Amino acid sequence: MTTPISGPHYHGQRSVRGIMAQVMLALVPATVFALWQFGWPALFLFLLTLLSAVVTEALSLHLAGKAKCAFLLDGSGLLTAWLLALSLPPWAPWWIGVVGGAFAIVLGKQVFGGIGQNLFNPAMLARVALLISFPVEMTRWAAPQPFTATGAPGFVDSLKITFSGGTNLDSLTGATVLGHSKTELTRGIGLDVSLSDIYTPLDYLFGLSGGSFGETSALLLLLGGLYLLVRRIITWQIPVAMLATVALLAGIMHLVDPLRYADPLLHLLAGGLMLGAFFIATDPVTSPSGGLGQLVFGMGCGVLVYVIRTWGGFPEGLAFAVLIMNAATPLIDHYLRPRVYGRSRRGTPLTYTAEQLGREKE
Amino acid sequence: MKLFRFRGGIHPPSRKELSAGSAIETMPLPERLYIPMQQHIGTPAEPAVKIGQHVLKGQLLARASGALSAPIHAPTSGWIRAVTDFTAPHPSGLPILTVVLEPDGKDEWDEFPLPKDPFEMPPELIAERVAAAGIVGMGGATFPTAVKLGGATNKHIHTLLINGGECEPYLTCDDRLMRERAFEVIDGVLLILHGIRWGRAIIAIEDNKHEALEAMRATAKGYGQLEVVAVPTLYPMGSEKQLIKTVTGLEVPAGGLAAQVGVLVQNVATAYAVHEAIRYGRPLVRRIVTVSGGAVRDRRNLEVPIGTLVDDLLRHCGHDGEPERLLMGGPMMGTVLPHAMVPIVKGSNGVLALSKPELPEGSASPCIRCGSCVRVCPVGLMPLELMKRAQNNDLDGAQDYGLSDCLSCGTCAYVCPAHLPLTHYFNYAKGELAARAQQKRKNDYTRQLVQARQARLEREAQAKAAAAAKRKAERAAKKAQEAEA
Numbered sequence: 103m104t105t106p107i108s109g110p111h112y113h114g115q116r117s118v119r120g121i122m123a124q125v126m127l128a129l130v131p132a133t134v135f136a137l138w139q140f141g142w143p144a145l146f147l148f149l150l151t152l153l154s155a156v157v158t159e160a161l162s163l164h165l166a167g168k169a170k171c172a173f174l175l176d177g178s179g180l181l182t183a184w185l186l187a188l189s190l191p192p193w194a195p196w197w198i199g200v201v202g203g204a205f206a207i208v209l210g211k212q213v214f215g216g217i218g219q220n221l222f223n224p225a226m227l228a229r230v231a232l233l234i235s236f237p238v239e240m241t242r243w244a245a246p247q248p249f250t251a252t253g254a255p256g257f258v259d260s261l262k263i264t265f266s267g268g269t270n271l272d273s274l275t276g277a278t279v280l281g282h283s284k285t286e287l288t289r290g291i292g293l294d295v296s297l298s299d300i301y302t303p304l305d306y307l308f309g310l311s312g313g314s315f316g317e318t319s320a321l322l323l324l325l326g327g328l329y330l331l332v333r334r335i336i337t338w339q340i341p342v343a344m345l346a347t348v349a350l351l352a353g354i355m356h357l358v359d360p361l362r363y364a365d366p367l368l369h370l371l372a373g374g375l376m377l378g379a380f381f382i383a384t385d386p387v388t389s390p391s392g393g394l395g396q397l398v399f400g401m402g403c404g405v406l407v408y409v410i411r412t413w414g415g416f417p418e419g420l421a422f423a424v425l426i427m428n429a430a431t432p433l434i435d436h437y438l439r440p441r442v443y444g445r446s447r448r449g450t451p452l453t454y455t456a457e458q459l460g461r462e463k464e
Numbered sequence: 465m466k467l468f469r470f471r472g473g474i475h476p477p478s479r480k481e482l483s484a485g486s487a488i489e490t491m492p493l494p495e496r497l498y499i500p501m502q503q504h505i506g507t508p509a510e511p512a513v514k515i516g517q518h519v520l521k522g523q524l525l526a527r528a529s530g531a532l533s534a535p536i537h538a539p540t541s542g543w544i545r546a547v548t549d550f551t552a553p554h555p556s557g558l559p560i561l562t563v564v565l566e567p568d569g570k571d572e573w574d575e576f577p578l579p580k581d582p583f584e585m586p587p588e589l590i591a592e593r594v595a596a597a598g599i600v601g602m603g604g605a606t607f608p609t610a611v612k613l614g615g616a617t618n619k620h621i622h623t624l625l626i627n628g629g630e631c632e633p634y635l636t637c638d639d640r641l642m643r644e645r646a647f648e649v650i651d652g653v654l655l656i657l658h659g660i661r662w663g664r665a666i667i668a669i670e671d672n673k674h675e676a677l678e679a680m681r682a683t684a685k686g687y688g689q690l691e692v693v694a695v696p697t698l699y700p701m702g703s704e705k706q707l708i709k710t711v712t713g714l715e716v717p718a719g720g721l722a723a724q725v726g727v728l729v730q731n732v733a734t735a736y737a738v739h740e741a742i743r744y745g746r747p748l749v750r751r752i753v754t755v756s757g758g759a760v761r762d763r764r765n766l767e768v769p770i771g772t773l774v775d776d777l778l779r780h781c782g783h784d785g786e787p788e789r790l791l792m793g794g795p796m797m798g799t800v801l802p803h804a805m806v807p808i809v810k811g812s813n814g815v816l817a818l819s820k821p822e823l824p825e826g827s828a829s830p831c832i833r834c835g836s837c838v839r840v841c842p843v844g845l846m847p848l849e850l851m852k853r854a855q856n857n858d859l860d861g862a863q864d865y866g867l868s869d870c871l872s873c874g875t876c877a878y879v880c881p882a883h884l885p886l887t888h889y890f891n892y893a894k895g896e897l898a899a900r901a902q903q904k905r906k907n908d909y910t911r912q913l914v915q916a917r918q919a920r921l922e923r924e925a926q927a928k929a930a931a932a933a934k935r936k937a938e939r940a941a942k943k944a945q946e947a948e949a
Contacts, residue, residue, distance in 0.1 A: 108555075108888035110874030112476055112633060112795035113824030116881040118832055172829065218830040218882075337839070391835030391848060440471070440844040442866050443705060444718040451717040459622065459714070459726050 118217075122177030124335050128326035129184060129316070129381065136316045139246040140192035142260030144315055147199045148187045150264075154203030155183030162212035178217050182206050185225040185382060188316025189374055189421070190232075193244040196264050198236065202228045222428045223388045226421040233421070243278055243312040278313045279306070279372050281417035283364060292361035297368075306371035317374040327380025339396035340389060340403070341379040345370060347404025355412065363412065374420040375407060382420070388428040395431075395438040402427045465666075465693055468713040470706045472842040473698040474875050476633050476796070478672060483756045483763040484636045488644055490767050491780060497539055497565040497771030498550050499525060503809040504600040505607050506532030511563060517544045520574035522747050525563050528595070534608045534810075535598045537747040538574075539769035542567040553774075553792045553809055557802035565771065576745025583658055590659030590742060597741035598810075599748050603627060603638075603702065603731035604793055606811035609738070612730075613659050615723055621662050622726040625711060626653055626735055628669035628676065629695065629702030632794025635814045637752040638732050640765045642669065642676035645736060646683040652735030653690065655742045660728060663689045667732075668711055672697040699796065700873040704729045706842050718869055733813075753777065753812055758819030759787035768808050774815050775804035787817035796874045826883045837876035837886060843869050847876035847886050854893035859900065862893050870894075 137145050159179040163170045183203045190198060209231075210224025211217070233240045247254040255263060279301045286296035305311045307321050317323075330336045348369050355363035369375065374382075383389060383403050390399050403423045410419020441447050502508040509526035513519060519538040526536040543566050550562035579585055595610030626649075630638040642649060653665050667684065669677050671694040684690040695701055695710050705716050707729065714725040722729055730738075733751065740746045749770055756763040761782035768777065774790065791798040792812050808815070837847035845866045853861035870890050877886040 108885060108891055109798060109800075110796040110878050110887060111789060111791060111798065111800075111818065111823060112874075112878055113826075113883065114474070114476070114879050116836070116879065117826060117883070118829055118881045121832075121834065121881055176829065178832070216830065218832045337835075386832050386834040389833075391833055391838045391846060393839075396835075435846070435849065439846055439865075440838065440841075442718065442844045442869050443470070443709070443842070444715045444720070444869065451719055452715055453717065454714065454725060459620070 118176050118178070121335055122181050124333055125181055125330065125381065126177065126184060128329045128335075129188070130326075132316055132319050132322040132326055132377075133184070133188065135319050135322055136188070136192070138248055139310075139318065140244060140315060141247055141249055141254050142257055143244070143255065143263045144192040146196065146260065146264040147190060147192065147194055147315070148184075150196050151187040151190070151199035151203040152180060152183045154200040155179050155186075155207045158204040158207045159212065162208055163216075166212070166216070168216065176217060179207055179211070182211065182224045185377075186228050188377060189225065189229045189314050191240060191243050192315040193242070193263055194239050198232060198239055202232050205231050218387050220387060221431070222425050223382060223385050226382060226424045226428075229421045230425060233416075241281065243281075243314075245312045246310060246318075278417065279311070279368065280411060284417045287362065293364055294361055297364070301368065301372075303367055303371060306368075313372075314374060317377045320371045320376045323376040323380060327376070330380065330384075336380065336384040337393065337396060339393055340384050340400040343397045343400025344379040344383055344404040344407070345375070347401045348375060348408050351405065351408040369408065369411070373411070373418045378403070378407070378420040378424060383424050383427070388424075388431060390431050390434045390438065392435065392438055392440050394440070395434040398434055398438060399427050399431065402430065465691065465711075466713075467693070467695060468710055470698075470709040470842055471844055472840045472875065473700065473706075474840050474878055475697070476699055476878060478697075479633045479756070480636050480639070480672070482634065483754050483765060484639055486640075486762075486764045488640050488752055488765045488767055491769065491772060491777065493540055493567045493569065493571065493769065494772050494776040495566070496545070496773075497542075497567065497769060498773060498807040499536060499539065499563045499565060499771035500550065500552055500807060500809060501526050501536065501561045501563070502552070503536065503606060503770070503811065504534040505605070506530065506534070508561065509533060509536045511547050511561070513544045513547070513563065515544055515546060518542070518568070519544060519565070520572055522574040522576065522749060524747075525565075528598075528608075532608060532611060534600050534610075535596065535747075536563075536770075537598055537749050538565060539749040539771050540565070540567045541570050541572040551802065551806050553799065553801060553806045553812065555800045555802065562807070563771075573746070578745055579742070582655055582742045585658075587659050587661050590655060590738075593742055593745075594659070594738055597737070597745075597747040599734060599737045599741060600810050601731055602733035602737060602751060602810060602813070604797070604811050604813055605704075606809075609730070609734055612728065613656065615721075620726055621660055621723065621728050622664070623712060623728070624653070624657055624660065624662060624665040625707060625727050625729045626665055626667040626732055627702060627704070627707055627729055628667055628673070628680070628732045629707055630673070631670060631697070631699045631702035632796055632798070632814070633699075634756045634816055635754045635794050636756075637754045637765050637813050639673045639676050641736055641752055642673070642732055643679050646676075646679040648739045649732050649736050650680070650683045650687070650690065651743065652737070652739035653730075654687070655738050656728075656730060656735060657689065665690050666711055667692045668695045668707055669693070670695055670697045670701055700842055700871065700875065703842070703871055703873060705871070748810060751808070751810060751812065753808055754814040755781045755817075756814065757787065757791075757816040758822045759783050759785065759817035770810060771807045773804065774801060774806050774808065777808070777815050778804055778817060783817055784819075788820045788823055789816075789818045791816040791818065796878065797872065824883065828884050829882045831882055831884060834881060836879045836881065840875045840879050842873060842875060843871060845870060847890075851884065851886050851889050854889040857893075857896070859893060859897055863897070867893055867897065 186202050186206050206224040206228035210227040211220045214220040283296045349366040352366040352369040356365045390396050406423030407419045507530040510529045511526045520541045523538045525538050528535045545566045546564040549559035552560040591610045591613040599609040600606040681692045684692050708727050737748045753768045754765050755777050790801040850865040874887045
């Protein structure tokens with residue numbers, strides 16, 4: 103017979119590995135499409151980032167004396183590297199992926215004690231570290247060149263792009279809409295001019311524009327996000343609050359001055375917002391666990407994204423926004439708890455007046 | 465009728481189909497019955513029989529002791545063979561005082577005076593007879609029913625809520641009882657209403673029990689004061705607080721009792737026992753038990769004499785090999801039995817012999833803060849935060865996060881993707897908290913004793929000093945007198 107153990111002796115079918123697998127599954131459409139768009143160099147970068155994460159995770163677990171198999175197989179490290187890869191410039195050199203993957207796993211996750219212990223989103227931590235340390239490589243955006251396109255680099259050329267920095271990279275790259283419009287504004291050129299030659303909403307919806315590797319197809323990311331909602335891997339609060347806040351702020355500012363402030367649609371489609379709202383801000387470890395807290399967290403992310411994009415020093419603020427709100431998560435969780443049965447919001451036992459009870463008597 | 469929604473809850477696979485189809489059968493008398501003296505919340509009963517004595521079915525075996533207790537009666541006629549320590553239905557497997565009865569095979573009832581019309585009886589008498597019959601809450605909580613009824617007559621009760629929820633997976637004993645003995649259950653409900661001098665009762669049944677709902681509705685027809693309500697199938701609907709919320713929209717204040725919101729809750733099986741006790745004078749000596757689980761060959765609902773060993777039940781139903789885990793109660797809140805040589809008690813609604821494939825797989829891994837537990841908690845707690853504090857023995861922190869509001873319903877642990885034994889930690893912390901409270905009482909008492917002793921010593925010292933001063937003064941006065949002389 104068994105030794106005494108406490109109940110329940112019954113369990114739902116969900117596991118950590120299952121959750122990670124579902125999230126990766128939801129990322130597949132956007133990732134496959136992005137690989138198609140950006141060709142071999144993107145595939146190399148993607149694989150290198152994943153490989154670096156797995157190797158450094160194994161090493162960290164070995165040093166910490168933890169069971170390697172159980173933790174490596176939970177899929178959380180792979181997912182972190184996957185999300186990081188999607189936020190990198192698709193033709194970034196090999197060491198960006200390797201350093202980023204290692205940074206995310208070692209300094210973003212394992213130093214805190216491994217899965218579930220980290221305060222900050224490891225992928226975004228690595229992205230910010232890379233952006234600040236290597237601003238040139240991190241802002242060189244390749245224009246989409248699908249495998250079948252005439253100018254697309256072949257396998258060997260792609261190896262050169264990834265591993266030796268590719269000589270004529272500049273000719274192949276352009277700016278993103280967020281970066282371009284920001285630079286032009288500083289030169290006194292309004293959005294009516296700056297956007298005309300670079301921005302068409304449909305391209306951004308389908309992902310035919312330049313930008314970070316996996317952030318370009320807003321539509322496929324949205325579909326993946328909806329899948330996660332349906333499977334109840336994530337809840338609606340964070341993505342809805344985040345997207346609505348950005349749209350609302352952009353809408354108000356666009357009404358104030360349409361030449362200076364881009365319309366809400368551009369903000370929703372461009373940059374990493376879709377990826378961030380559904381896949382990054384919703385990272386369970388670093389976001390609040392209560393519904394109300396998640397709403398506040400999502401709104402906070404939305405405000406920060408808009409503020410950084412519009413008035414900050416960087417064209418895209420997603421990573422910073424998420425990291426800042428990550429830091430606020432313990433505070434949010436402490437103050438915004440659900441109401442407990444039989445207690446008021448303030449935690450005191452409920453009291454009913456005689457009338458309230460009498461009404462039940464009819 | 466308007467229903468309300470309690471927060472959270474889960475829909476675990478019910479597995480009731482394993483035994484729901486089998487009608488209640490009478491369990492044949494076993495060779496020996498082991499009747500523990502503690503089958504209720506409160507003080508254990510005191511044995512009132514001698515070894516070797518012959519008793520009739522329903523004869524008193526043990527008297528209630530104190531205000532919160534319940535008497536225990538002979539489940540069949542036979543001889544008392546021993547009054548000894550025997551394993552209690554508890555995971556610890558610790559022994560408690562138990563009366564061992566050898567049936568004489570006649571199953572002969574003691575004679576009881578029968579009331580002509582119970583509804584002519586003064587209401588207080590109902591609670592009195594229920595107390596004498598040793599009836600306790602049969603949903604598993606085993607709180608002495610008469611104490612609840614007695615409390616209810618003094619308070620402003622507006623609803624008698626009859627709990628036919630039976631939300632635990634596998635269990636079908638209440639379902640079968642309502643299907644087959646609806647008249648008796650309804651009669652019991654009417655008798656309880658008479659006992660608390662209030663006219664209205666709501667019988668709440670989960671909507672997955674169609675036959676039970678139909679039978680109870682058909683029987684309750686014509687009684688304006690009774691309403692049979694189908695409540696949504698949602699675990700833990702059968703929990704008193706959640707059922708009250710669902711039916712009345714009211715919440716029992718934290719740390720308070722259902723009576724504070726004017727509700728008295730009784731289980732359907734308790735109502736049945738009240739019917740037996742008031743109509744026929746029969747004390748509570750048997751109950752319906754679901755015997756189910758993958759390791760059981762014929763899953764059944766058996767009417768079992770109290771004191772029958774789990775082993776007897778399993779042998780009667782047949783089982784394939786050793787079960788992987790043996791439970792008393794349902795899989796969500798039931799207790800693990802150390803072995804099968806444990807008796808059925810008044811609160812035992814099920815015996816589950818689970819096979820390996822039915823049990824949760826996977827070992828615990830670190831919390832990923834996914835918040836599933838927060839979403840499903842029917843109380844509104846944050847189980848992940850509570851667990852962190854319980855793990856670190858931070859009892860004050862755990863209290864701050866609502867440890868004492870936790871029902872131990874297991875909903876959080878059921879959904880946890882990291883397979884964390886959350887309920888286990890909470891039960892541990894609750895135990896620690898109780899131990900700490902007890903230690904504090906002990907310390908306070910010791911301090912009182914020490915203080916009293918110090919005060920006494922001081923008083924004595926003062927008295928001594930005063931006496932010494934007096935003597936000194938007397939001596940001085942004497943000296944002065946002598947000097948003058």
